[in-house]
Amino acid sequence: MKDCTQCVVRNRAICAGLEPDELDTLGQLGRRQRVKKGQTVVWEGDDSVVVANVIEGVLKVSMSISDGREQIVGVVFASDFIGRPFGQQSPYSVTALTDAELCIFSRSTFDSFARQHPALEHKLLRRTLNELDRAHEWMLLLGKKTATERIATLLLEMSARLGETGCSAENGALDAFELPLDRQQMGDVLGLTIETVSRQLSLLKADGVINLPDRRTVAIQNRARLQDLSAAA
Amino acid sequence: MKDCTQCVVRNRAICAGLEPDELDTLGQLGRRQRVKKGQTVVWEGDDSVVVANVIEGVLKVSMSISDGREQIVGVVFASDFIGRPFGQQSPYSVTALTDAELCIFSRSTFDSFARQHPALEHKLLRRTLNELDRAHEWMLLLGKKTATERIATLLLEMSARLGETGCSAENGALDAFELPLDRQQMGDVLGLTIETVSRQLSLLKADGVINLPDRRTVAIQNRARLQDLSAAA
């Protein structure tokens, strides 16, 4: 990689705030890679070989049971970090939901760089703590929420996260956005079947809470109502 | 606090590996505190005022919805770390399941100490990454596993974690142990009702997989079978 100072996620990824010389060193260690929609970057159970920053695109983080049941445990966006540092094996798979661009590091190389740069480890720690908070929130959803509440929560979360990703000028939640997930994937995030997801979306549409101009796009028409339905803690 | 070098969790808590002088400084910042079973140490939504190491006992980490539904998102044991460092608010409550002893720090004091001691932050990072792995595993359970699979998984997990906690000589999984959770709490960890938990335990007992000498103790009689039933990934 040449020049991290030109990187589009420069100010949001974990590299933000590194000293110029540190940034340069790190830049030498990484390489940019494009991945196609559907391509798996990291395999569950395999040796943890790489970690990466997401420069562009959306990917899913998933775990599965041997009989094929799959749970999506995370959805990552531009500027997010993927992979399992400081671990021999990856407990999950990472797969592109859209075409994506990554900034990839060998895991062991990244580990040792991080160990020598506390500022980077600190960023990584904060990020991991935030992810843990989100995981906890999702455990509440999976353990206790109804189908309607789950769908409402997902739509609000997507609206918020896709909003962050946009340019820093308008940084709020989006009222209309394109879902990076198909119905099956929404089900795999929410612990529901594809049919239940579809039905719940149809209900929300019939109630005028959202609109669905095409299969992938959602327009929130009554955010307050959607918030009520999500049973926000 | 006087002397961290005598602490029973000395070698397993995040303070392990600090230099003697660092350990001494940290020791000055913390204070030991006993908490009674049922007592809540941290409240969901409140300012994140304290963090702590668990010296002895078991505590639950939980989140809830305003109508009272509660999900237990973590169970912590001796040598584990509790609280939310680097955050203004605590996203969860922490409540003692048994009488417990903690080594408490003011959150802000701990934060600044940590920022100045990369070795400590590194330990915290590794611990947080492990917790995140566990949270992901649990999301798979909550999203996709059946009641039987959930119970089997919980029993194996408890067996393993209570085993670690014991003296380092016999460090394996225990075949007989006392549950730190009552039936309701097991339900709140597993996303099940108390009745379903009770029924599933009765079934496992009837099948000779486990024995239940009294309400709080479990004896695993056929670990291989229990592992099969847990649908291990």
Add this chain to the structure above:
DNA sequence: GGCGTTCCTTGATTCAGATCAACGAATAGA
């Protein structure tokens, strides 16, 4: 533009687990 495929929706039916209900066993308190 036609055709096959994939994705989504909707309807009918089933079922795992929730809810409702009652009772029994352990524990604590007087």
Add this chain to the structure above:
DNA sequence: TCTATTCGTTGATCTGAATCAAGGAACGCC
């Protein structure tokens, strides 16, 4: 020791979401 209360078990019934089934809409490919 007796009694109140909490906790756990078991049974009967209900229900939300899963499963089974069919058709329809969008998309990619020739």
